[in-house]
Amino acid sequence: MPSTAEEWIDFARGRLSPERTHLTLTDAPPVEAPGDLGAVAGFGGEAEGVDLHVSVYVFEEWGAGLAPMQDLKAHAEAQGREPLAVVDGPVLFFATAGPEQEDRLALFAVADCFSGPRL
Amino acid sequence: MRARPVHQQNAGRQPPVRRAGSTAALLAPTPASLLQLQRLAGNASVTALLAGWGAPGATTVQRQLAPGMYVLNARGRLRSEGSRHPKIESLRPGRPATVLPNGGRKSAFKIGTSGLVENSWARTASAGPGWIRDARLDPTTLVGALDATLRGPRKPTADELRAVIAWATPDERRAAAADDAFLARAKKALDSDTYLQVLPALGVHRTPDRVKSGGPGALGHPTGHDADVAIRAELAHEVADAVKAGRQVEGEVSVVGDQDFQAAFDRQWVVAAGQKQYIGKNAWDICEAFVDVNLPKRHIWIHRSLGDLGTIIHEGMHKYADSLLRDEQIQLCNVNKITHGGTSRLDEGITEYFTRPVVVNQLKVPRADYYANEHKVATKLAARFGRPTLVNAYFNGDFEGLKQAFGKGWPVFAERLERSDWRWLLINGWM
Numbered sequence: 099m100p101s102t103a104e105e106w107i108d109f110a111r112g113r114l115s116p117e118r119t120h121l122t123l124t125d126a127p128p129v130e131a132p133g134d135l136g137a138v139a140g141f142g143g144e145a146e147g148v149d150l151h152v153s154v155y156v157f158e159e160w161g162a163g164l165a166p167m168q169d170l171k172a173h174a175e176a177q178g179r180e181p182l183a184v185v186d187g188p189v190l191f192f193a194t195a196g197p198e199q200e201d202r203l204a205l206f207a208v209a210d211c212f213s214g215p216r217l
Numbered sequence: 218m219r220a221r222p223v224h225q226q227n228a229g230r231q232p233p234v235r236r237a238g239s240t241a242a243l244l245a246p247t248p249a250s251l252l253q254l255q256r257l258a259g260n261a262s263v264t265a266l267l268a269g270w271g272a273p274g275a276t277t278v279q280r281q282l283a284p285g286m287y288v289l290n291a292r293g294r295l296r297s298e299g300s301r302h303p304k305i306e307s308l309r310p311g312r313p314a315t316v317l318p319n320g321g322r323k324s325a326f327k328i329g330t331s332g333l334v335e336n337s338w339a340r341t342a343s344a345g346p347g348w349i350r351d352a353r354l355d356p357t358t359l360v361g362a363l364d365a366t367l368r369g370p371r372k373p374t375a376d377e378l379r380a381v382i383a384w385a386t387p388d389e390r391r392a393a394a395a396d397d398a399f400l401a402r403a404k405k406a407l408d409s410d411t412y413l414q415v416l417p418a419l420g421v422h423r424t425p426d427r428v429k430s431g432g433p434g435a436l437g438h439p440t441g442h443d444a445d446v447a448i449r450a451e452l453a454h455e456v457a458d459a460v461k462a463g464r465q466v467e468g469e470v471s472v473v474g475d476q477d478f479q480a481a482f483d484r485q486w487v488v489a490a491g492q493k494q495y496i497g498k499n500a501w502d503i504c505e506a507f508v509d510v511n512l513p514k515r516h517i518w519i520h521r522s523l524g525d526l527g528t529i530i531h532e533g534m535h536k537y538a539d540s541l542l543r544d545e546q547i548q549l550c551n552v553n554k555i556t557h558g559g560t561s562r563l564d565e566g567i568t569e570y571f572t573r574p575v576v577v578n579q580l581k582v583p584r585a586d587y588y589a590n591e592h593k594v595a596t597k598l599a600a601r602f603g604r605p606t607l608v609n610a611y612f613n614g615d616f617e618g619l620k621q622a623f624g625k626g627w628p629v630f631a632e633r634l635e636r637s638d639w640r641w642l643l644i645n646g647w648m
Contacts, residue, residue: 160425
């Protein structure tokens, strides 16, 4: 089980690997700086060919991502973007997509990966 | 703490009654003496039954040990209720037994040539209920009773261990479930499958390794009992029949750490489901929770440090569902060679549809977008065909009602959904 922030980052990158998402994510800043949300680490990425942005935050405590999740989603919706957020232990996965059909389909693909496989 | 047996409670006191062996007899009992006897007997933990039995003109007090866990202090016998109390089972010293309420039966009776003795209505892990002599029984804890079972001449079965656990109090179960040393002994003494069956019976419930310092979730995942309370409070009408049918989360879920999660994962997914791609993989890299969908008892397993507050509500909701919808959809997957891993997209979507209001309204926390795609589809179904149609299909087994409401397009829709064909579902207005 991951224990350090770095290990949780690796854990999150595994969830978002191209084999699972069928998307190529290139590094980009997360939508908010980790420190601004009270997170201890984080990273971001953008999908190639579609309007999809992903942010991942690692917190010190289990479930701590629930608190900023609401604000992040509200902010994205105010900008006309479709948000998606999943909290898994100390990790907050957050993605937003543009309004086009292909953007939304990319978001649906990410949704299937945020919370692990269908078991 | 459990009340001590009557003979221990009375120690050092001047009894108001005449002793006749282990049976107390009152001569011409008065209300005052009866009241005093009741005090000595303690609160409702002991059954004191007055019966017209014993010496002429006397009333013999029928009593037994307080219900709870005991262990045999010498060789003994479990005897039946029959007129001559024949033996059901021979009991060796150290054998655990659970004393049960005797339902008003006479607990003082003669056995063979040994004369009048007091007995307790009890069961062992493998037999009973029946009578065991009080003098043979020493009180113990659930852990003590389980340890005694583990030390027996042969490995106990999961059913035998569950029989011991079944009569324990919630406090005793919590104590055993939190006793790391005991769980380590159990893991060493039992085969892996039996050990894994004991964990949900005890209600093993670990806190996260990065525990929250306050607020909702400070204790980690809610317990199975908490999940039942929340689901039944939010969906009282919807789950009424499921509750009558005995469906519940408590006793069906384990929140565990790495080793037990891995062992349960390998048992279900590598061995029972034959998913070879998971051999040698860390279970927590694959999922945060799962259900034993290929095993006779569909227990829920949640990793203590993964998921969020709503995870147990979602997994627990499955326990309230009628299995017809899921079974038919999985059969559809099998016929169409759709990879399903033992779960159905339709089932997960409707499960999440009913989960979200429980999390938000009862646990008072936001629900993350778990099963976001499936939830979108379920929400559309409810909007088009009415929430009662979904309730009846999901909780009450009226899956046909949903199909009929949908109409002739159902087979195509159902297959596309199980294929996670989000493009088709989006284009056709289901997302």
